[in-house]
Amino acid sequence: MKRALIVFGAWSAVALLFSIQMHFQTTTEAEPRPWGWILAWQFTGWWTWALFTAPVCAFAAWAVVRIRRPALLITAHVPMAVVIAVACAGFEGGLKWALGEWRTPHTFLSGVSDGIAIWWTFNVLVYAMVAGLYHAWRAQRLEMQLVQARLDALVGQLQPHFLFNTLHTISAFVLEDPKQANRMITRLSELLRQSFNPERGPLVRLEEELELLDHYVAIQEARFGDRLRVTFRVDPRAAAAVVPTLLLQPLVENAIRHGIVPNGKVAEIEIAATREGDRLHLQVRDNGPGLQADRSRTSNGGGWGGLGIANTRARLVELYGPSHRFELTNAPPPATGGAVATIDIPFSDHARDHR
Amino acid sequence: MRAIIVDDEAPARRRLRGVLQQISSVTRIDECANGRDAVELLRRGVPPPDLVFLDIQMPDLDGFAVAAAANEERPPAIIFVTAFDEHAVRAFEIQAFDYLLKPFDDERIVATVKRAGDFLEWIRREGEGGGADAPVLRGFGDVTVDFARHQVRRAGRTAELRPKEYALLVALLKRGGRVVSRLELLQEVWGYAEDVMSRTVDTHVAMLRRKLEHDPAHPRHIVTVRTFGYRIER
Numbered sequence: 001m002k003r004a005l006i007v008f009g010a011w012s013a014v015a016l017l018f019s020i021q022m023h024f025q026t027t028t029e030a031e032p033r034p035w036g037w038i039l040a041w042q043f044t045g046w047w048t049w050a051l052f053t054a055p056v057c058a059f060a061a062w063a064v065v066r067i068r069r070p071a072l073l074i075t076a077h078v079p080m081a082v083v084i085a086v087a088c089a090g091f092e093g094g095l096k097w098a099l100g101e102w103r104t105p106h107t108f109l110s111g112v113s114d115g116i117a118i119w120w121t122f123n124v125l126v127y128a129m130v131a132g133l134y135h136a137w138r139a140q141r142l143e144m145q146l147v148q149a150r151l152d153a154l155v156g157q158l159q160p161h162f163l164f165n166t167l168h169t170i171s172a173f174v175l176e177d178p179k180q181a182n183r184m185i186t187r188l189s190e191l192l193r194q195s196f197n198p199e200r201g202p203l204v205r206l207e208e209e210l211e212l213l214d215h216y217v218a219i220q221e222a223r224f225g226d227r228l229r230v231t232f233r234v235d236p237r238a239a240a241a242v243v244p245t246l247l248l249q250p251l252v253e254n255a256i257r258h259g260i261v262p263n264g265k266v267a268e269i270e271i272a273a274t275r276e277g278d279r280l281h282l283q284v285r286d287n288g289p290g291l292q293a294d295r296s297r298t299s300n301g302g303g304w305g306g307l308g309i310a311n312t313r314a315r316l317v318e319l320y321g322p323s324h325r326f327e328l329t330n331a332p333p334p335a336t337g338g339a340v341a342t343i344d345i346p347f348s349d350h351a352r353d354h355r
Numbered sequence: 356m357r358a359i360i361v362d363d364e365a366p367a368r369r370r371l372r373g374v375l376q377q378i379s380s381v382t383r384i385d386e387c388a389n390g391r392d393a394v395e396l397l398r399r400g401v402p403p404p405d406l407v408f409l410d411i412q413m414p415d416l417d418g419f420a421v422a423a424a425a426n427e428e429r430p431p432a433i434i435f436v437t438a439f440d441e442h443a444v445r446a447f448e449i450q451a452f453d454y455l456l457k458p459f460d461d462e463r464i465v466a467t468v469k470r471a472g473d474f475l476e477w478i479r480r481e482g483e484g485g486g487a488d489a490p491v492l493r494g495f496g497d498v499t500v501d502f503a504r505h506q507v508r509r510a511g512r513t514a515e516l517r518p519k520e521y522a523l524l525v526a527l528l529k530r531g532g533r534v535v536s537r538l539e540l541l542q543e544v545w546g547y548a549e550d551v552m553s554r555t556v557d558t559h560v561a562m563l564r565r566k567l568e569h570d571p572a573h574p575r576h577i578v579t580v581r582t583f584g585y586r587i588e589r
Contacts, residue, residue: 161412164438165364168457172370223364260363260414 007053015039015046041101045119048092052084053130060134065321068348077131085123089116145315146202146245163188169223184222191215200245205349206273206280207239213248213271220256227260230269238275240349243282244315251284251341254309258339259286280347287338290330320345356472357383357402361393361421362410362436367457371408371436374464380472381406390416394424397431404431405475406468411437422449430478432471447534447583470532473589477531492528495576495589498567500528507567514566519544523559524567527577527587536584560585 019035019042026033059080067073093115097106106114166188173181194200194212210232217230230252252271259267265287272283309328316324325344331337358381362368368386375381385404387393390413396404403426411418419442422433432452435442436459443454452474453467477492494500497510505521507514516524522544527535537556541547545555560579564571578588 160440161438164457165367168370168438168459169364169366171458172366172373175373176366176369223366225365257414 008047008050011046011050011053012043014049015042018042018046037101040099041096044095044099044101045092048088048095049126049130052088052091056080056084056127056130057134060131061138061321064135064138065319065323077127081124081127081131082120084127085120086116088123088126089119091115092119142202142318145311145318148311165223166219169219173222180222184219187215187218187222191219195246202245203242204245205239206234206241206243209243209245209248210234210239210271210273212246213252216249217252224256224260224267226266227264228256228267228269230271233270233272235274238273238280238347241273241275241280242348243280243345244312244319247312247315247343248282248284250309250312255284255286255288255339255341259288261288275347278347280345282343282345284341285331285338287331287335290337290339291328316343316345356381356405356468356475357385357400358406358408358468359385359387359393359396359400359404360408361387361390361413361418362408363388363413364410367410367436371464374461375468378465378468381468389413390418390421393421397421397424397426403429406471407431407433408436409433411435411439411442419445419449422451432474434467434471444536444583447536447580450533452533470588474532492531492587492589495587496567496569498576500524509567516563516566520559520563520566523556524563527585530586532587532589534580534584534586538584540584556585 019038022033022038022042023035026038060077063073063076067076090112093111093113094108096102096115097108097111102111102114166184170181170184170188173184191212194215214232221228221230248271252269255269256267259269261267268287270283270285272281272285274281313326316326323346325342327340327342329340329342331340358375360368360371360375362371365388368388372384372386375384385396387396393407393409394416397407407422407425409418409421418435418437425431425433433450434453434455435446435451436455436457438457440456446454452471455463455467491502493502498514499508500506501508502525507516507521507524523540526540526543538549540556544559560577561571564574564577568574568576576588578586580586
């Protein structure tokens, strides 16, 4: 509703500007046009565009998540631009006939056909502007979500308590096992270096994401010793895939938090990446108590419903629209207990948006 | 004293054990890797633990749930040891003895254990004396307090305290070294129900320090616990 009002208001402003311009352009004519007619003429045209803005944006939104190459995306817009331009111009001509705005005698059909003849080329330009604005707006929104994701990642993965707990573990190893202390300092430094890297874009290669995850996991394994075992199972054909940055870390953090249980059982966490045709399949699986058994997973206290997960979900929706799947479920039989987070996105190794 | 270390992370437990082993008053150290074992020890341990070092974030029961299980007749000194700094107020509200942040400094642990030892001694002595509903510390440094005469002496000479200052001093001494929140003091000494003028407590503490501390700018006995309240150190 708010968006509809903004669109409507923007087109009204355009109509006013064109009215002023038309007024000054026609004052020298033998028969000056009255303000009332000018306003009616302009507003009929531009409010028609207000109606057609929705299908243009809907098409752009549909196309952008399916067509990854900019050149192809622009090509896809061309036929749509012509169709919309003609339809919009015809609609405008017909509407002007219905409201009696044509200054010469017209029938409905001649109104429509004159409308198309006069405005369709101009409308192609208007279409380009609307679609361009939509894509710019979307890119800017993605950028803002990435900034938010970075902040969340700092809060999520480098939550102060994670950092302080790690330092505390290091402080224990300094006395009893200086080599291990050194290894942890190296891992922590690497993790900090990568997460603070301002050049890390919105999309990274899966192998980069897994490298960061590896440092994170190594630190957690040092903290929990024999009680945590993390395995990576990565299909080599998947390693080059482009994925949203910091996609898996919140899932692994949750798996560790919920997988480490006090009954002495080893928490086993498996991080898997496979490629099936044009789909990339990512999975984080734990052997903890599962979803129902552990109510905290549905709360907002940083469990499965926590900030990191919510942000992961929002970014997947934005980047892939309906062509992604993100599920948190209990592990299917024969597994006993445990939860599985599954992400299914289109496979792409194309460097668009990728440095 | 018997100490237990409750933490789900083995290196963290070993770190604390390493420090406690060097303190002669700590005669026995046990470790619990989860909250449930700790609750079991608190309820049925023989002898019951005197010092409980508690982590907060643990997978089964968190530190606060464990603290709630402490024996009320022979309460231990509960010392939170955590990487979170945001739970300190809540910890002191449930009368934790201290709240230490990870990573810590050995000296901080040694000092806390020493104070906790004094604290437990006062509690238990007062408990045997009966009558008194709370442990009472009769002095600190060169200050002695005569509760019967409402008299405070410093280095043998009478210190002139106003009634509210005296009441505040007694309120602090009654805790035997445990931390008291500003709100608790406002309620007890001034009878306020809410924390509407916490500066009142601070200004009176400043007056007490001027009259009883050697160097009021660097108080050694009437100690501020940041963002929370005060405690007496002997």
